[in-house]
Amino acid sequence: MKVPPHARCWLEVDAAALAHNAAHVRERAGVPLTAVVKANGYGLGAAEVARAALAGGAASVAVATAEEARVLREAGVVAPVQILGALLPGELDLALAARAAVTIHEPADLLRVREASLRSGRPVDVHLAVDVGMRRHGVAPRDALDTLRAAQRDPALRVIGVMTHLPNAAGSELELSRARVARFAEVVAEAEQAGCCPDQVHAAASAAVFRLPEARFNRVRAGIALLGLDPADCLGPTELRPALSLRARVTRVNEVRAGEPVGYGGRWVAPRDSRVALLGIGYGDGLPYGWTQGGAEVLIAGQRCPLVGSVMMDYVFVDVSDLPRSPQPGEVATLVGRDGLDELRLEPQAARAGLIPYALTCGLGGRLERVLIEAAQTSQRQAA
């Protein structure tokens, strides 16, 4: 692992953990896995997450937009790519140039994709999305069979999948999700009876992989679980391996007197004579403004220290008064991840900041460096 010496803050992406999680999801699901790497691999790097997931046994990858498919191809990813999102007319040629499969979300898409296919001179792989309750994209279940038949009659299209997406699989209303899965299963059964069911049938994202076995059909699509994040507070602590750590360096240490206000708005007032360190990470790096709410901590030299004050654009304060020695500028603090025997998990930190883990990881960016830990380095670290 190479952390640039100038880096004030960075996101460590553990390739071996990503591959392990992909293998685990695949094993739990018992069917092939599509690794969802949209939004730049949920903030970790689309190509890096895709490569690691493929190494862990994923059969294909999925993104949201044509540009994301192009970026994967440019990075040398050759596995099948599905674009999940509805495409604007201007995106279709880009999607086809990236040799991506596209998703049909309404009957009118058939003509648009057909025209793009004729322009490109190649048939296009398509999945049909069926809307069983998300009300975002997808044809109504009652229109699914006709749309499938129409797609299959068109020589410009190769219908390879039928799918749906469940809006509540992470929530407490599992009965509602079961009813939606049952509705999708009816569509699939009708298509099978009519002899027009495509090869790939998929509904489950991460939460459903673990909580709704009947949603697995013959393929699953998972994103957040690849990162080692629990999709619905439903996993044991060791089932997935956290694939990201967030670290920042101490830039300076200040002595403050009891009663002195610290930072913007003086939102933290030192309760005693204190030592506060500044870490070189702020909301300009994607650290959420609400991060210091509700008792957030960092690890410095393996010891927990409380964050205080509000998150600034370039810095955040940490009270290091209880450390046996003052940290030095350049010393590393861990905001998420392991340091020594202790670990700060991302899920509770996100919750304290009022965020779901997805929104937190996707928002990490700005000046934040991304550092990939390759498999060999990870095993060395584990051995050590």
Ligand SMILES: Cc1ncc(COP(=O)(O)O)c(C=O)c1O
């Ligand atoms: C259509 C679709 N499938 C699969 C996923 C992956 O979801 P998760 O990250 O919960 O596994 C998403 C993510 O938002 C999605 O929009």
